[in-house]
Amino acid sequence: MTNLFLAIDSGTVDWSRAQFALTAIYHWLFVPLTLGLAVVMGIMETCYYRTGKQFWKDTARFWQKLFGVNFAMGVATGIILEFEFGTNWSNYSWFVGDIFGAPLAIEGIVAFFMESTFVAVMFFGWNKVSRGFHLASTWLTGLGATLSAWWILVANAWMQYPVGQTFNPDTMRNEMTSFVEVALSPFAIDKFFHTITSSWIVGAVFTVAVSSYYLLKKRERYFATESLKIGAAVGIVAALLAAVTGDSSAYQVAKVQPMKLAAMEALYDGGESQSLTVVSLLHPFQQPDYKSGEEAPLRIAVPNALSFLATKDFKGYVPGVNDIIKGGYTLPNGEKELSVKEKMLRGRAAIQALSAYRKAKEAGNSAETKKYSDVLTRNMKYFGYGYVKDPDQIVPHIPLTFWSFRLMVGLGCLFILFFGVLVFYLYKKDISRPRWLHVAGIAMLPLGYIASEAGWIVAELGRQPWTIQDMLPTWAAVSDLHSGSIAITFFIFLALFTAMLITEISILCKEIKKGPELSSIE
Numbered sequence: 001m002t003n004l005f006l007a008i009d010s011g012t013v014d015w016s017r018a019q020f021a022l023t024a025i026y027h028w029l030f031v032p033l034t035l036g037l038a039v040v041m042g043i044m045e046t047c048y049y050r051t052g053k054q055f056w057k058d059t060a061r062f063w064q065k066l067f068g069v070n071f072a073m074g075v076a077t078g079i080i081l082e083f084e085f086g087t088n089w090s091n092y093s094w095f096v097g098d099i100f101g102a103p104l105a106i107e108g109i110v111a112f113f114m115e116s117t118f119v120a121v122m123f124f125g126w127n128k129v130s131r132g133f134h135l136a137s138t139w140l141t142g143l144g145a146t147l148s149a150w151w152i153l154v155a156n157a158w159m160q161y162p163v164g165q166t167f168n169p170d171t172m173r174n175e176m177t178s179f180v181e182v183a184l185s186p187f188a189i190d191k192f193f194h195t196i197t198s199s200w201i202v203g204a205v206f207t208v209a210v211s212s213y214y215l216l217k218k219r220e221r222y223f224a225t226e227s228l229k230i231g232a233a234v235g236i237v238a239a240l241l242a243a244v245t246g247d248s249s250a251y252q253v254a255k256v257q258p259m260k261l262a263a264m265e266a267l268y269d270g271g272e273s274q275s276l277t278v279v280s281l282l283h284p285f286q287q288p289d290y291k292s293g294e295e296a297p298l299r300i301a302v303p304n305a306l307s308f309l310a311t312k313d314f315k316g317y318v319p320g321v322n323d324i325i326k327g328g329y330t331l332p333n334g335e336k337e338l339s340v341k342e343k344m345l346r347g348r349a350a351i352q353a354l355s356a357y358r359k360a361k362e363a364g365n366s367a368e369t370k371k372y373s374d375v376l377t378r379n380m381k382y383f384g385y386g387y388v389k390d391p392d393q394i395v396p397h398i399p400l401t402f403w404s405f406r407l408m409v410g411l412g413c414l415f416i417l418f419f420g421v422l423v424f425y426l427y428k429k430d431i432s433r434p435r436w437l438h439v440a441g442i443a444m445l446p447l448g449y450i451a452s453e454a455g456w457i458v459a460e461l462g463r464q465p466w467t468i469q470d471m472l473p474t475w476a477a478v479s480d481l482h483s484g485s486i487a488i489t490f491f492i493f494l495a496l497f498t499a500m501l502i503t504e505i506s507i508l509c510k511e512i513k514k515g516p517e518l519s520s521i522e
Helices: 010-051 053-088 090-124 131-160 179-183 186-216 219-255 258-265 305-311 323-327 340-361 366-387 398-427 435-461 484-512
Strands: 165-168 173-176 274-280 300-302 466-468
Touching: 010 053, 010 219, 010 435, 010 484, 053 090, 053 131, 053 186, 053 219, 053 484, 090 131, 090 173, 090 300, 131 179, 131 186, 131 466, 165 366, 186 219, 186 398, 186 435, 219 258, 219 274, 219 305, 219 398, 219 466, 258 398, 258 466, 300 305, 305 466, 323 340, 340 366, 366 484, 398 435
Parallel strands: none
Antiparallel strands: 165 173, 274 300
């Protein structure tokens, strides 16, 4: 057994995971609004550029002010999140830093530099640069934020689907062999488009909620109506695109993360022609007895839909939790899937071969070095399973994954309906009259954030216990820290992030209550 990873107590693992989850959840409260408002304010300034009307300039400046407050908070939490890879997950950073660090470095050097440069022009250049240059700065600020999201999502997608790399037993690190494979993997592309379009929804519901507030208060009606039109247009397009990209993302999950899909569906025993569960009475907090194969009661499902979602064939085979553990089913490439126990054996063989390889290399025994190098190469695919002690460890928390997925999809359908109704009222009827629609517009705001966070819970909790799919479990990835010190910083971060969130909400509410500074109403 190699000493690459130290034996870490469970408290350290749990607190490290909790701290990272806390930071990620708070960070993601700010990021989608940044990405969504970038599109909204870009469209508004484009209207100003095309018409020359002072109203559109004042409107764009109002939404840019709200964007700026949120942007600053997102940057602060994002920096802390990236530092945690080095402080709390040093084994992970050592093992794959050559690959994972590349997209994060590009994000910091190129994308973040780009958005931070043009955001200054956007805020302070209204009367100092031409209208065209200022418009370009506004769109480039949004593009910079989107590129930042791209490179971060590339890094995250690689953790879900590690490609373009090989393990170097001499350095004990995974090293990149193809930057193109890492940056343009199908998993990364689908993840990016689904995340971006879902973020546009958050920006749209925020715009609609603020505008609905003004209509309820019977103030700034023209401003609110025009903002609603843009918010509704962005919202309906984003909601429809999110549905399409979500379907594509689910297909990629089925191909490379079948256990995540099984947890999303609470599918214990799979097979051909599988139904897609709409809802069932699955206990929300208790891990089910999946070994019994008994599905949750009162299940409502769409026949054959899961098979089509996962394989693009209504009669396609979809493995359940027990099938993945037992193995033996035929993969799309014609090979038989190994059982988890067999993968565990091969993973241990890889770990032992790595240790023997290093000893042989030190002794200068080339024949033994070659022998163990071949064993390592054959079994490296299952390296992470060598740290698994029981097959049940690779099963994520099914209830939270199951319900988070349904919450995300259900709210996504609600957004399509809501924005469709809103577009109808905006272009066919008087939007200032239906009070219920304004109340609904405000109520949509927290639902947008809930749907966005639920999507990340599915993505991250659904791949547990892996920090890197099949390659490195969480308990082999953390730093050798005392759990007490992590617990202390957890509560410090909790207090700090909560204070930041309260501060942002307070500033946003103050600015919204103050309202836009309109020079004229046209």
